[in-house]
Amino acid sequence: MTERLQKELNEQITAELWSANLYLSMSFYMQKEGYEGFAHWMKKQSEEEIEHACKIALYMIARGKTPKIDKIDVVPQSWKGILEVFEDTYKHEKHVSQLIDLLIKVAAEEKDNATQNFLWEFVHEQVEEEASALGILDKLRKTNPTGYLFIDAQLKKR
Ligand code: MG
Numbered sequence: 001m002t003e004r005l006q007k008e009l010n011e012q013i014t015a016e017l018w019s020a021n022l023y024l025s026m027s028f029y030m031q032k033e034g035y036e037g038f039a040h041w042m043k044k045q046s047e048e049e050i051e052h053a054c055k056i057a058l059y060m061i062a063r064g065k066t067p068k069i070d071k072i073d074v075v076p077q078s079w080k081g082i083l084e085v086f087e088d089t090y091k092h093e094k095h096v097s098q099l100i101d102l103l104i105k106v107a108a109e110e111k112d113n114a115t116q117n118f119l120w121e122f123v124h125e126q127v128e129e130e131a132s133a134l135g136i137l138d139k140l141r142k143t144n145p146t147g148y149l150f151i152d153a154q155l156k157k158r
Pocket of ligand 1: 052
């Protein structure tokens with residue numbers, strides 16, 4: 001694996017952990033607002049991001065490389081409401097999809113087939129991540145704050 005690709009994978013580990021912090025921050029915000037279901041859903045989301053970081057780290061180790069965690073930048077801490085939280089979530093997942101696409105491009109340029117193959121799983125995962133964020137966003141857009149409580153109850157089951 002080339003130095004350039006190692007550097008990019010390490011940057012993705014840091015990006016996944018930033019995402020984990022973002023979603024945990026959103027979870028705290030929603031819990032504080034009294035939405036336990038949304039908070040629960042977002043905490044699970046945060047845990048998934050840590051899993052993504054671990055997957056990349058284990059892959060690097062399997063290839064004889066050293067994963068590194070860089071400094072994690074501060075994440076947003078407040079929102080105007082639930083709708084804005086999910087608008088930000090959907091926007092962020094689209095951004096992550098672009099990061100993965102760029103990583104695959106680098107892996108292709110570095111002629112690293114194994115890493116390209118490894119990253120396809122992340123491409124599939126991003127389709128799901130975008131769809132689940134958009135699914136909740138669509139529901140929120142169609143309802144009012146009373147309806148939020150109904151969605152909140154549903155999300156407790158995640
Ligand atoms: Mg992720």
